[in-house]
Amino acid sequence: xxVDDLLRNHGLKKTTTRKQVLDIYLNTDHALAVAxxxxxxxxxxxxxxLYRTMGTFEEKGLLHKVYDDDGKLKFSLCSSDxxxxxxxxxxxxxxxxxxxKTTCIxxxxxxxxxxxxxxxxxxxxxVANGTCKDCIQAA
Amino acid sequence: xxVDDLLRNHGLKKTTTRKQVLDIYLNTDHALAVAxxxxxxxxxxxxxxLYRTMGTFEEKGLLHKVYDDDGKLKFSLCSSDxxxxxxxxxxxxxxxxxxxKTTCIxxxxxxxxxxxxxxxxxxxxxVANGTCKDCIQAA
DNA sequence: TCCTTAATGAAACATTGTTGCATTTAACTT
DNA sequence: AAGTTAAATGCAACAATGTTTCATTAAGGA
Numbered sequence: 351x352x353v354d355d356l357l358r359n360h361g362l363k364k365t366t367t368r369k370q371v372l373d374i375y376l377n378t379d380h381a382l383a384v385a386x387x388x389x390x391x392x393x394x395x396x397x398x399x400l401y402r403t404m405g406t407f408e409e410k411g412l413l414h415k416v417y418d419d420d421g422k423l424k425f426s427l428c429s430s431d432x433x434x435x436x437x438x439x440x441x442x443x444x445x446x447x448x449x450x451k452t453t454c455i456x457x458x459x460x461x462x463x464x465x466x467x468x469x470x471x472x473x474x475x476x477v478a479n480g481t482c483k484d485c486i487q488a489a
Numbered sequence: 490x491x492v493d494d495l496l497r498n499h500g501l502k503k504t505t506t507r508k509q510v511l512d513i514y515l516n517t518d519h520a521l522a523v524a525x526x527x528x529x530x531x532x533x534x535x536x537x538x539l540y541r542t543m544g545t546f547e548e549k550g551l552l553h554k555v556y557d558d559d560g561k562l563k564f565s566l567c568s569s570d571x572x573x574x575x576x577x578x579x580x581x582x583x584x585x586x587x588x589x590k591t592t593c594i595x596x597x598x599x600x601x602x603x604x605x606x607x608x609x610x611x612x613x614x615x616v617a618n619g620t621c622k623d624c625i626q627a628a
Numbered sequence: 629t630c631c632t633t634a635a636t637g638a639a640a641c642a643t644t645g646t647t648g649c650a651t652t653t654a655a656c657t658t
Numbered sequence: 659a660a661g662t663t664a665a666a667t668g669c670a671a672c673a674a675t676g677t678t679t680c681a682t683t684a685a686g687g688a
Contacts, residue, residue, distance in 0.1 A: 645673085651668075
């Protein structure tokens with residue numbers, strides 16, 4: 351789907367910044383922090399705008415939050431069935447301690463949690479840490 | 490085990506601050522951030538010292554890191570089989586969105602990750618978000 | 629008790645994220 | 659195509675979290 355369509359489908363105004371940010375995510379296979387996007391855009395866009403843009407994208411279901419090993423917040427593109435206030439990012443995330451990249455493993459689902467009586471579980475977040483394919487092969 | 494024993498067993502000097510911090514963790518059932526410990530100690534101890542103390546405790550296997558829903562770093566007491574550079578906190582963590590407390594669910598193990606070919610998984614981190622027992626009963 | 633090393637306190641700095649307000653721009657109206 | 663309005667942006671200031679350096683203090687062994 352095109353950047354323009356994505357924005358329209360999520361009820362968002364088509365601004366220059368939003369198109370640029372979305373384009374970056376569409377062309378990246380791993381999660382990006384605000385600072386990463388800022389760097390990719392090479393100045394020109396205010397930090398605050400990026401925080402707001404990415405916050406809006408998250409609210410509207412375009413991006414979902416990903417936390418790596420060190421609690422660093424990154425964002426990753428949502429699959430198409432995410433919408434406002436209803437994320438479906440029930441997949442595993444992998445954080446590579448070598449290259450630092452955090453990747454969505456869409457084809458590995460987060461398992462159901464068993465044996466937690468008396469709690470109301472709304473969602474479960476799961477990250478595996480280790481060495482990714484690319485870094486293993488490069489070694 | 491007593492505070493003094495715990496410190497000695499992990500090769501740490503018995504200082505006033507360390508004893509106080511450890512005591513707080515032994516008497517709390519949920520994870521605490523540096524700011525929480527600072528508040529519990531009611532001034533008197535420098536923030537920097539707490540960062541260092543808790544960092545040391547983590548290194549030596551007395552505390553393990555816990556990240557809640559919002560990426561906020563907290564620490565939780567390790568079970569007795571943790572040691573330097575070899576944590577065994579392979580249990581589920583629960584973060585309550587009502588009261589904000591993050592708790593270790595020691596009796597629910599993190600399930601094995603299946604189907605990740607080509608990756609080297611060192612450890613897996615898992616947090617369930619929702620409403621905890623106490624908050625459900627209080628409602 | 630003395631001595632050495634580790635732990636602490638204080639100040640300064642770095643990074644990350646937020647808030648208020650003035651300005652600009654997208655998208656709708658006419 | 660120009661005008662209008664609400665949303666998006668830029669800027670400045672602030673807040674929270676964490677780190678680094680260095681002088682001082684305290685712990686634990688000799």
